Amino acid sequence: MIDNIGEFFINLNNIGELEKNPSILILELPNESHLKLGHLPKIDNVNQIFVLGTTVVSNGYLEIKIGTQFDIIFASKEINDFVECSAILKYVNINPGYEINYLPGGYTGICLLEFKSGIPIDMIEKLAPFDMHGGSSKIDTLILTQKSVMDKIKAE
Numbered sequence: 001m002i003d004n005i006g007e008f009f010i011n012l013n014n015i016g017e018l019e020k021n022p023s024i025l026i027l028e029l030p031n032e033s034h035l036k037l038g039h040l041p042k043i044d045n046v047n048q049i050f051v052l053g054t055t056v057v058s059n060g061y062l063e064i065k066i067g068t069q070f071d072i073i074f075a076s077k078e079i080n081d082f083v084e085c086s087a088i089l090k091y092v093n094i095n096p097g098y099e100i101n102y103l104p105g106g107y108t109g110i111c112l113l114e115f116k117s118g119i120p121i122d123m124i125e126k127l128a129p130f131d132m133h134g135g136s137s138k139i140d141t142l143i144l145t146q147k148s149v150m151d152k153i154k155a156e
Helices: 005-014 147-155
Strands: 024-028 050-056 061-063 069-075 082-094 102-104 109-115 142-145
Touching: 005 147, 050 102, 069 147, 102 147
Parallel strands: none
Antiparallel strands: 024 050, 024 142, 050 109, 061 102, 069 082, 069 142, 082 109
């Protein structure tokens, strides 16, 4: 099994896999002050959630476009703790005064995700609220990716 998930994604990036199989590192849950910035869309159904996310590697050339779909979500500390899902990146806000239609590599943004079959609550509960990391072993970051990436992880 993989010892260092960060290294694994750097290697995928080096061979061009992340352009074909975008992956988002979900860092934390935004707080109220984040959600008051800019003109964020309203959550219009129970399957949507705002998260603070970035690309899995800080490659400035990577872009994850709004509308990108994802198949798998997993905890970065427990790679085997993954859930199949059907998620879509609905919205990104990097700067409250400037909206773009993609998540640029190396930037953290407020991302609106929609999970078609419901938010995977057991996974989301692993995220820390913004600036509330604490020392809990239950707190983790999540990776939202493609099934083909998970197949590569399992093969390692």
